Amino acid sequence: MSDRRTVITVWCGYVSSYTSYLCVFNAFNLYIVSANSVLCNKVNNMIFKALRSKARLISRHMNGSNFSGRTQSAIRIIGSTVCIGGTAAAIAYHLLCRNEVHMAAVGTVAKFASVSQYMAEPITRRQVLDANRNDMKCRMEELVMKIQTDFCRSLEAEENFGKKFLVDRWERKEGGGGITCVLQDGDVFEKAGVNISVVHGNLPKGAIQQMRSRGKQLAEGELPFFAVGVSAVIHPRNPMVPTIHFNYRYFEVTDSTGEKQWWFGGGTDLTPYYLNENDANHFHRTLKEACDPHDATYYPKFKEWCDKYFFIPHRNESRGVGGIFFDDLDGPDAERAFDFVSSCAHSVIPSYLPLVRQHKNDPYGDRHRQWQLLRRGRYVEFNLIYDRGTKFGLYTPGARYESILMSLPLNAKWEYMNIPDQGTEEAVIIEVLKKPKNWLNL
């Protein structure tokens, strides 16, 4: 019994010393130049493993009772001391964490990161943002940071065991950077990625070609650009909760004469695994309500555009039940276009969260899980073969592929010739994917 108590104390000691180490290590991070938060995680893991194996070794010895009573007492005292110290340090660490301090990462010299109300410090320096409150670039950066934070926090609130987003703030050698937030293997969300990026530089050739091919008039020569956007894909665990994707972006291109072109793009769309008409109606209605005050033609026009865009030609089916999608929006004026985009971005949470809450505890079986995995395979097909954003991102030199590919599900499946039997729930959703529906009977 005494042995067992000693072992527990030693264990606690080790756990506490790990916690203390964590505090020191992370506090230290605030002041040092760190290469990469991933590196920090690795060091953390290494040290944790080393401590654990040491503790195990001691446990084994103790159980074998190879220690004298005096040695055991000494270990007990050391263990208890470390335990108390560790707890105090853990509390300090927790308080530090609440300030949500993050580091700049990926091959750049990290700046001292001050406290922020967002997921991380903005990519553009706070002073620059504050000094240019009327500049659309800065306004859009503030908007996407707010949207990212609100959305991440509302998803975190749905998790039952306190799972949080991992935050990676990264900088781009060629200019700008981004904040990638990923929640993986949660109990409600299997994989959720919410990304913002603020990048500038010269337009890559591929991008110029792509823009011209859809009708943009762009001058010859080098074209400096600025792009800011938020993009998210949420893959829930329960097959009764649909997957959602949204993306809102602002683009500026300046030609050699100094003439500036700007436009907005974006959209929100839903991919259910099983059809629930109420969900689809609620989703579309919320989007319509966000569009209508700005222009009554927007919702029907952008709904159709969405159906056309999120389409998998080789399977002749849509990716999901649609939503809205638009690009090259440069009217009626910058102010009103921004207001519209802001409304759309703010409608994501009310369009989606009620669906999560309603279905996250729905019962389901292996049949539903298998179907969900197959449908996720289709999602991968669309994103890797057809999605303009993904293709453009991956073909751009220096692109951060981990942020681009966070949209892919944790698990996906491909079966040869899986065709649902007529009359099943699986056949019902396929039916809707083959013939996009006018959800609001307009």
Add this chain to the structure above:
Amino acid sequence: MSDRRTVITVWCGYVSSYTSYLCVFNAFNLYIVSANSVLCNKVNNMIFKALRSKARLISRHMNGSNFSGRTQSAIRIIGSTVCIGGTAAAIAYHLLCRNEVHMAAVGTVAKFASVSQYMAEPITRRQVLDANRNDMKCRMEELVMKIQTDFCRSLEAEENFGKKFLVDRWERKEGGGGITCVLQDGDVFEKAGVNISVVHGNLPKGAIQQMRSRGKQLAEGELPFFAVGVSAVIHPRNPMVPTIHFNYRYFEVTDSTGEKQWWFGGGTDLTPYYLNENDANHFHRTLKEACDPHDATYYPKFKEWCDKYFFIPHRNESRGVGGIFFDDLDGPDAERAFDFVSSCAHSVIPSYLPLVRQHKNDPYGDRHRQWQLLRRGRYVEFNLIYDRGTKFGLYTPGARYESILMSLPLNAKWEYMNIPDQGTEEAVIIEVLKKPKNWLNL
């Protein structure tokens, strides 16, 4: 005891009656026009399930001894009779099966399928093949059918519970067709697809562009083409067994003046999940031995081409440990080019099967399975984003996407920022994928 014997007899009776049904059903198939072999499988499964549940019901009754002695005797007699009849029918069915009779499928009126030594009847009519034994198109079609059959049979022989390939013979509205063989959810092979296609028509615009961009001189106007090839991707279950891919093809294009261009293309490459240097050496040595008698420069040249082709730029890593890859081979003459391609195609089994046999029963844990799934995600990335064959196939109108996408694994996984710890077995394979190795120290 007597009860138990009765139950067994009834069971045998039911199994036999299922076998008898199978014989009748399949014999019947020889003479009827059937829509699709998948449909046949579905009917088979349905009837089998119905029979099984009936047999279970009777077993339960018998165990409960609700039957009189006379009823039990009657069932025993009927059971035994069906048993004997079933066995005779099973033998007849087996003899029929040895002739490997298959049906034409997918949206075409099936032809009466005569006996073939291959997986299915050839796409080009047997009489045409026989009458044109010197024509390269016909010789290549015979070759790919033989390669497909040999490879499928050797894979089936590795399965422990008799799992067989599903055979789909399909015809293409625009001209030609193919034979798709898929083995899914085997105990040794998680998913194995071996496909041949024999297609002709006019070259789609995208194909002409692609061919010109790699240097082919093609005339303007409509370009009739003929293409025949075999293509396979095998994803084993055990993570210690590598994935293999091979593809050998022959192409003919005729311009409006009647001038004909022809060329061969192909390759074999290996994608291990864990590095085994002996396996990689054996694999490359076998390929080299197939190349060397034809041209000593082929192996080194095509090995390098393979490393360049199966490369995932956004991750800056190769798909696997390479092999050989070549295209546009139109020399020294058609005869010798065909001999070379034939040698390569025949080297697939000796290059790969020994690896399967050696590792299919290797012990492995969840850690290895998870890594295998992640690597399969990379395989999907390559195939859907970069593979010329897949992209070309999917962009072609009327393409049979189920045959093109059979290359995708049954299961795949994407984790954000999964970077193996230094010194682990996972890091070792990544090292080799980042820096392709000269396996044979040439």
